[in-house]
Amino acid sequence: MKIKYQKSVHYSVRLAIQWILPFWLVACGGDESNGENTSESDGLVISVPTLSLLETPAANNTDGFARITFESSAATQCQLNGDAAFDCTSPLFLTDIGAGDQTLVIRTAESEPETAVTVQWTVANIFDAGHEDLVLTNQSPEPVEAYSWRGIVRINCDFSHSSYNDPIVYPGQENAAHLHRFYGNMLVDHMLTTESLLSSGDSSCQGGELNRSAYWVPALLAPLYDPDTGERALDADGEPAWQTVPAVVGNDEEAHEIFYYSAGIDDLSAIQPVPAGLRMIAGKATTQPEAPQDTSIVRWHCQSWESDDAENPQFSATIPECVAPDRVRMDIFFPSCWNGEDLDSADHQSHMAYPISEGGPNGTRCPESHPVAVVRPSYHYAFGVKPEVFDPVTQSSRGWRLASDMYAVTVSTPGGLSLHADWINGWHPQIMAALLDVCIKSGFDCHDGNLGNGLRLSGTQPGSQFEPEIINQGMGY
Incomplete structure (x- = not known):
């Protein structure tokens, strides 16, 4: 099962969440989500990591740096402009940002199902x-x-x-x-x-x-x-x-x-x-x-x-x-x-x-x-x-x-x-x-x-x- 949705965060930020079912828990009472979102279907409970953006760069700026803050219920990895992914925590401070369109993907790491958010901005x-x-x-x-x-x-x-x-x-x-x-x-x-x-x-x-x-x-x-x-x-x-x-x-x-x-x-x-x-x-x-x-x-x-x-x-x-x-x-x-x-x-x-x-x-x-x-x-x-x-x-x-x-x-x-x-x-x-x-x-x-x-x-x-x-x-x- 795959669910994908979008919502607005500060400016045109695309938020995509994918659920992959790694395990099945028989719901016999009690909540073992550990603070994560849960979904219940046909007697099954699915734990979904939470990941939300708190602070993002201005949609258009001239800065050579970027500060992004977020909250996550799981460890996260970041990937800027398709480069190699790296472990990251909040607040995230990026340097040596060049001119042009920037895309940062933050996703939960070593967690199933995976949750991801995408931040986009432009440096003049x-x-x-x-x-x-x-x-x-x-x-x-x-x-x-x-x-x-x-x-x-x-x-x-x-x-x-x-x-x-x-x-x-x-x-x-x-x-x-x-x-x-x-x-x-x-x-x-x-x-x-x-x-x-x-x-x-x-x-x-x-x-x-x-x-x-x-x-x-x-x-x-x-x-x-x-x-x-x-x-x-x-x-x-x-x-x-x-x-x-x-x-x-x-x-x-x-x-x-x-x-x-x-x-x-x-x-x-x-x-x-x-x-x-x-x-x-x-x-x-x-x-x-x-x-x-x-x-x-x-x-x-x-x-x-x-x-x-x-x-x-x-x-x-x-x-x-x-x-x-x-x-x-x-x-x-x-x-x-x-x-x-x-x-x-x-x-x-x-x-x-x-x-x-x-x-x-x-x-x-x-x-x-x-x-x-x-x-x-x-x-x-x-x-x-x-x-x-x-x-x-x-x-x-x-x-x-x-x-x-x-x-x-x-x-x-x-x-x-x-x-x-x-x-x-x-x-x-x-x-x-x-x-x-x-x-x-x-x-x-x-x-x-x-x-x-x-x-x-x-x-x-x-x-x-x-x-x-x-x-x-x-x-x-």
């Missing part, structure tokens, strides 16, 4: 929908320079806020980390989840809600001096006081491209978009003076050095003494080879790897352990050596340290060895695909959020810019 192409965070431009990107980036997009950001939180290393634990400065999604805190990142909050970076990615670094600190005497100032506990050194960001009159997306391997055609919610850490916060980090991953240099990987690779593992009006530059390169399975790992790094080189024109590739090449994020900051933050004697960056430097910073052992950064992908999938296909794979240098398709991302905006008290040299509570 945001480049045709006139999204407020996309702006028309008549500027076309130029091809990358020889012996430079293979293909690159440069994103500007303003400062959002600071806190002693780290949602990757200390999820759910407030004030458990050293002092960080956050950029991107303005709502990032210790309670961050992939769903909250993708579905809520505006961004301090270009692209607004299309770029809800979370970016954060340890705060850069400078000794605080008494402006009248030039002596070291003390905090409320009588300890030497510190102040934050702000990065040059959010000022359209000065270069402040601080986040790049580029190719980490030679074969551009092999690069894939970064999956939504992928978490990465570049660099090691526990680095000590006896074992400095590789400057191909994290590094410092003075802007006046005009450092260049191809012709002038002058870089330092520690913060150099740059003299005013110079700038201290900081570069952090994230790994771009993914294991293809995990969005995170126990150490927050082993699911990712850096490319390896075998020489030759196509020598840079991903290792077999991490075969999936993805778009490479990197951070590039500039810190002005200004009177309010420089050493009054040398008028330089002498004495600067990171909040994560867990060693004594001296003239002979400069700060900055613990340089590292965190990133969680919150890009709209259609924008991530455009960054890759139009700019990176085509070998263009796309400045200031230019997408190379006649559109650019909307401008930067400040977050709360909240700055907490500097505690224990920024190392926290």
